[in-house]
Amino acid sequence: MIKEDTHFISIVVPVYNEEESLPLLHQQITQALSALPLAGYEIIFVDDGSTDQSYAQAQRLYEEDAQHVHLIKLRRNFGQTAAMAAGFHAAQGDIIFPIDADLQNDPNDIGRMIEKMDEGYDVVSGWRADRKDKFLSRRLPSILANQLISTITGVHLHDYGCTLKAYHRDVVQQMRFYGEMHRFLPALASWSGATITELPVNHRERQFGTSKYGISRTLRVVLDLLTVKFLLSYATRPMQVFGKFGIIMMALGVGSGLFSLVQKVFPPHQDVTASPWMYICIFLMLGGLQLLSIGLLGEINIRTYFESQGKTIYNIREEKKPVR
Numbered sequence: 449m450i451k452e453d454t455h456f457i458s459i460v461v462p463v464y465n466e467e468e469s470l471p472l473l474h475q476q477i478t479q480a481l482s483a484l485p486l487a488g489y490e491i492i493f494v495d496d497g498s499t500d501q502s503y504a505q506a507q508r509l510y511e512e513d514a515q516h517v518h519l520i521k522l523r524r525n526f527g528q529t530a531a532m533a534a535g536f537h538a539a540q541g542d543i544i545f546p547i548d549a550d551l552q553n554d555p556n557d558i559g560r561m562i563e564k565m566d567e568g569y570d571v572v573s574g575w576r577a578d579r580k581d582k583f584l585s586r587r588l589p590s591i592l593a594n595q596l597i598s599t600i601t602g603v604h605l606h607d608y609g610c611t612l613k614a615y616h617r618d619v620v621q622q623m624r625f626y627g628e629m630h631r632f633l634p635a636l637a638s639w640s641g642a643t644i645t646e647l648p649v650n651h652r653e654r655q656f657g658t659s660k661y662g663i664s665r666t667l668r669v670v671l672d673l674l675t676v677k678f679l680l681s682y683a684t685r686p687m688q689v690f691g692k693f694g695i696i697m698m699a700l701g702v703g704s705g706l707f708s709l710v711q712k713v714f715p716p717h718q719d720v721t722a723s724p725w726m727y728i729c730i731f732l733m734l735g736g737l738q739l740l741s742i743g744l745l746g747e748i749n750i751r752t753y754f755e756s757q758g759k760t761i762y763n764i765r766e767e768k769k770p771v772r
């Protein structure tokens with residue numbers, strides 16, 4: 449059971465050329481939510497530079513239902529991540545639900561997700577257990593991608609790609625995301641200390657319009673994954689990473705330098721340029737020096753990053769101060 453009248457929720461819908469779906473989606477969301485004991489809700493449509501009648505449709509919905517609809521039109525197509533970010537920043541609710549505009553997610557799952565949130569989770573990740581997409585071009589790459597993301601991030605989820613998820617507002621509002629990072633939000637949230645669970649959700653075939661993605665998305669996801677992994681593991685301590693390799697390279701460089709000296713000093717007094725060891729020494733010393741310098745520059749960079757934004761390297765969930 450949902451705690452009655454305690455939740456004001458925000459539904460965030462990224463929209464790119466989904467004119468036929470919008471009225472039905474609005475209707476389904478309204479129907480699903482009016483059955484729930486909520487304090488209120490808002491539906492934020494973010495038009496991501498659609499070239500069809502999506503915005504006109506959304507405007508009609510706004511006129512019909514101005515009490516709940518919040519309309520945002522981006523100046524051009526910025527991509528799903530950016531559209532979601534725009535919606536997240538505008539959201540007023542205590543729980544935020546991104547959902548696809550194409551009716552593939554089912555608004556009737558929202559109630560169960562709120563119940564899960566009430567158990568104390570910060571993120572409830574939708575899992576399209578019975579996904580209705582083509583196997584070879586969509587589901588198979590997705591299975592592999594989810595395994596890869598789970599292994600690398602250490603946050604094990606079956607379905608990173610499912611848009612329908614529930615986030616506590618604190619989790620998303622302090623986060624910035626780039627590239628196609630919306631799918632890594634659960635991992636990013638978990639690293640900053642959020643508690644996560646999964647919930648199987650309904651998935652339906654696309655009725656109208658076409659998918660905005662093809663197989664090439666897999667490569668972009670992998671590249672973003674590398675960025676995320678790097679940010680996670682090393683962003684707060686670049687010198688530890690680059691410095692370590694720098695020192696190792698320089699130590700090997702000193703070794704090979706000494707070796708070429710030994711060859712020169714002792715018989716048969718080999719010319720240093722006749723053996724590769726001196727060149728190896730030069731290469732290793734220069735390489736090591738560069739890595740050390742990159743480490744130092746990195747340290748300067750993270751100070752700018754954290755201090756200019758007033759960011760802290762920790763994250764507090766709750767604090768109670770002594771009463772004096």
Ligand code: UDP
Nearest residue numbers: 462463464496527528531548549550659660
């Ligand atoms: N979308 C968007 N901007 C884009 C591409 C997609 O806002 O540049 C929206 C799209 O309208 C839909 C959601 O993101 O609501 C997911 O897109 P799609 O259904 O094409 O992805 P799929 O379900 O095929 O993975």
Ligand code: MG
Nearest residue numbers: 548550552654
């Ligand atoms: Mg879809």
